[in-house]
Amino acid sequence: MPVLKRVVRVAELFALVCVVAFVVLLFAHEPTRPAASFGPYGGGDPGPAIYRQLCASCHGARGEGGVGPRLGGGAVVHNYPKVADQVRVVTEGRGSMPAWRGTLTPAQIRAVVNFERTRLG
Amino acid sequence: MPARRPAVLAGAVLAGAAVSLGLGVYGRLHDPTGGRLFSLFFTRTISLKTWFATVALAFACFQVLSALRLYGKVHVPRRMPRWLGDAHKLSGILAFVVSLPVAYHCLWALGFERHADQTRRFVHSLLGCFFYGAFTVKVVFVRARGLPRWALPVAGGTVFATLVAIWYTSAFWFFRTQGFPSF
Numbered sequence: 128m129p130v131l132k133r134v135v136r137v138a139e140l141f142a143l144v145c146v147v148a149f150v151v152l153l154f155a156h157e158p159t160r161p162a163a164s165f166g167p168y169g170g171g172d173p174g175p176a177i178y179r180q181l182c183a184s185c186h187g188a189r190g191e192g193g194v195g196p197r198l199g200g201g202a203v204v205h206n207y208p209k210v211a212d213q214v215r216v217v218t219e220g221r222g223s224m225p226a227w228r229g230t231l232t233p234a235q236i237r238a239v240v241n242f243e244r245t246r247l248g
Numbered sequence: 249m250p251a252r253r254p255a256v257l258a259g260a261v262l263a264g265a266a267v268s269l270g271l272g273v274y275g276r277l278h279d280p281t282g283g284r285l286f287s288l289f290f291t292r293t294i295s296l297k298t299w300f301a302t303v304a305l306a307f308a309c310f311q312v313l314s315a316l317r318l319y320g321k322v323h324v325p326r327r328m329p330r331w332l333g334d335a336h337k338l339s340g341i342l343a344f345v346v347s348l349p350v351a352y353h354c355l356w357a358l359g360f361e362r363h364a365d366q367t368r369r370f371v372h373s374l375l376g377c378f379f380y381g382a383f384t385v386k387v388v389f390v391r392a393r394g395l396p397r398w399a400l401p402v403a404g405g406t407v408f409a410t411l412v413a414i415w416y417t418s419a420f421w422f423f424r425t426q427g428f429p430s431f
Contacts, residue, residue: 131331131334131335131338132334134334134338135334135337135338135341138338138341138342138345139341141341141345142341142344142345145345145348146348149348149351149352152352152356153274153278153352153355153356156356157281181282182282183292184282184283184284184292184293184294184357185282185294185357185358187292188292191426192425192426193292193294193422193426194294194358220280221363222361222362222363222366222369223280223358223359223360223361223366223369224280224282225279225280225281225282225359226279227282
């Protein structure tokens with residue numbers, strides 16, 4: 128079955144290219160800092176946009192959870208009765224939750240926290 | 249050739265350890281981006297990861313079954329197809345390739361879970377790093393000559409068992425908590 132042998136050869140080469148790309152991208156692919164794109168608070172509440180861009184990939188588009196814990200349906204208020212505690216986690220990170228200090232301004236962090244507590248789910 | 253065996257075994261294990269350690273150190277030191285990757289036709293990156301991990305597991309299951317037939321441990325089908333060896337190789341390569349975007353997002357966006365109280369994520373992080381080290385060892389064993397008969401089955405079994413555990417702590421968890429099928 129020479130065709131299959133050739134396919135295996137091609138697949139081996141492809142895998143090698145993928146490994147190289149994997150390593151290169153780990154070091155080269157840094158996300159663009161999004162803070163500027165949300166604007167300086169002048170254009171209304173940036174909370175929903177920040178949530179969509181930075182939080183939804185882990186916590187779900189409607190806060191239903193995923194890699195990160197569920198936030199919607201009052202879950203985040205239940206887990207963090209004090210706003211300051213949630214702001215601290217968003218700012219400084221915890222576990223695999225990244226620290227958003229440096230990416231978001233304190234005002235933007237408060238906006239997204241407020242969005243999660245009041246309008247999510 | 250027998251004199252080379254310990255050196256090859258040790259070299260393979262050291263190379264695997266270096267890969268695992270390298271990934272762990274990267275995951276620990278790299279500031280998780282929390283970013284999204286492409287999601288293809290899935291609704292979310294996590295759905296893509298879940299299904300890619302499941303596909304990798306399916307290929308790995310084929311690897312184990314075909315290896316059992318190739319080594320004569322089972323006799324189904326009674327007459328071994330001539331293409332089985334190549335199909336075995338191909339399934340292993342595809343399982344590995346499909347796992348890479350998943351691992352990439354884990355390392356790049358989420359990092360290494362350093363808190364042991366987050367048991368699932370902590371175990372998943374450890375296993376994820378271990379997997380690529382074990383895979384490296386297996387690839388070296390496949391290419392090496394004159395190794396003990398137990399070397400390749402042990403390496404292959406370790407890779408498979410690790411992948412099952414990785415899938416259990418990620419994709420299975422996702423299906424259980426988010427619903428199945430979830431695209």
